[in-house]
Amino acid sequence: MQFKKALSLKKTLLGMACFAMLGASFAHADYPRRDVRVIVPAAAGGGTDAIVRKITNIAEDDFPASMYVENVSGGMTATGLLQLMNARPDGHTIAAITYDSIITIPWKQMLPGFTMDKMRMIARITQEADAITVAADAPYQNLDDLIAAAKKAPGSIRFGIQNMGARTHLTLLQLQDLTGAEFKIVSYDNSAATQKEALLNGEVDAVVTSLGDLAPLIESGQARGLVEFSDTQNEGFPNVPPVTASNPDIDLQMGSFITLVAPARTPDEVIEKLEATYHAAYDSDEFQQWLKKIGVTPAWLGSDEVTQWSKTTQKQLFSTMDELVEKGVLER
Template sequence: MITRPRIAAAFAAATLIALTGCGANTGSSTNAAADDFPKKGKSIELIVAFGSGGAVDTASRLVAPILEEELGTNVEVVNKPGAGGQIGYTALASAKPDGYTIGATGSPSVVVSPLDPARGATYTRDSFQPLGRHVVDPAVIAVQPDSPYQTLKELIEAAKANPKSMTASTTGLQTGEHFALAQIQEATGAEFAPVHFAEGDAAAAAAFLGKHVNVLVGDVSGVTDLIKQGKARVLGVMSSERAPSLPDIPTFKESGYEVEASTARGFSAPAGLPDAVAEKLEAAIKTAIEDPTVVKKMEELGLQTSYLSGADYEQYWAGQEAAYKKVMPLVQKKD
């Protein structure tokens, strides 16, 4: 005779087996779907949060063909500029985490926009899954070729004597250039009047060339062509060592100012990618970043490849977030 306790035990065991089987099948189907990534004929969208023609856009278009070769599908670069990168980052963070949407991410912009409540960002650092760092691009300060300021010290002293008398470009509120200006002010007492061009460095450079701003605050990559064409004169580089592509330009430290500022750029996806998808994307991005042809072209733009894996890039972001929190008051919008 089968007792009630035995019936209950048998039912529980059967239920457990069924649930375990369902769990295994679900996991297998998830892994199978990830292993099938990317599906034949399905494109991957690479979001650039700034306008075309700038350093972020150019770097993304250099790696895209290699990604296509590695992943076996089309990689479409899509520009979504505005709000200092926030529009593009919002689109990236809100996309489905299936690997078919990735984006170029640059800090400090992607790191700091969620830190200021006034920005109304709908994402945080944890909304992104870093896939690999590409480069670190030191900040520079430049003037017109016919500017009366021949040295960085002359420019700094003039800005100290007449605060906010000279306009200086940035690529948007709380972007790398904006933070660089804040760091200059904190270290030297020189206060420039920032003019924000949220579409990116191409728009900022155009304004400088049109003499709508007095000073160009940009990155090494953004000024390399301007220097070659004789359209800008760089007075200082904000890095610990001289930039290889600008060997004759002194660092801020050489001029007596303890200022270091740079923009780190890489690639990320919306958080929550399946492991197999993340591994495929990370491997393809590493190959693309370290491709000799890409490295050479990046060097021609004044950029030195500085690859970090997805995990290391994530730790790098965390360190930046802690550092930028300390100087946020200097770059927050004043009412």
């Protein structure tokens, strides 16, 4: 009797497991079943917001459901990242993360227990080098002018960055460390929009962020890109030299990127569908020409490649930041 009961229970459990697997298979096949929410963990109006909206609008044309972008700013992208982690892993909530989500937040341990294992990479879309931008009437014509002025009057040049301890802060700290210059650092929230306002109204003399973030100001003649922390010339901004051309003695290449991610445990089939959808949008002439116009470098990596790239990048930058802590230049 007990053997029959055990056998019956085993068959019941096996049947339930098969039903669950079959149900999951149908669920994946039916994806998407509703609109897809795309979280941008930054305020509206910045470069990341514009790029994600552009590629998502194109992707939506070939997607069997609506895709809408929602800005969730705060905490160096931590607020938006937390919402992603708490979302159901069914592909109906994804996010576009940047440098801070992969580097700053885990290094500073801003979200206890957070690692990259809490999300699945879909693809990397762009890479953007950090750059120094000044007002159009600024007296500095190149990086050497700026460094010389900062050395002559330490603390007199006001630099706008996005959050203390974030990427743009690290870029500026490294520049100070490499050149011996001393700037007055002014921190704004995690948005290039506030940096734009500060530069225009004279609150700061220069800002550090990507050229793409400030493209409208540069194109309108209200601001000038001074240097880009890259080793290649940006075709969208031919008048802004890479640091290797401006001053070869300054070995500093830093910047951000935009990577699409989903919650951990999102099924492979869903990741593959999202990757294919966004890849087609990325390859479109409309998106490629638009990126060139705003001076942003297209840099596609698929799911597997971007996962490995993110781990390598994180390891390298953690090492750099730890060294700056030891020197007393950066605080954890």
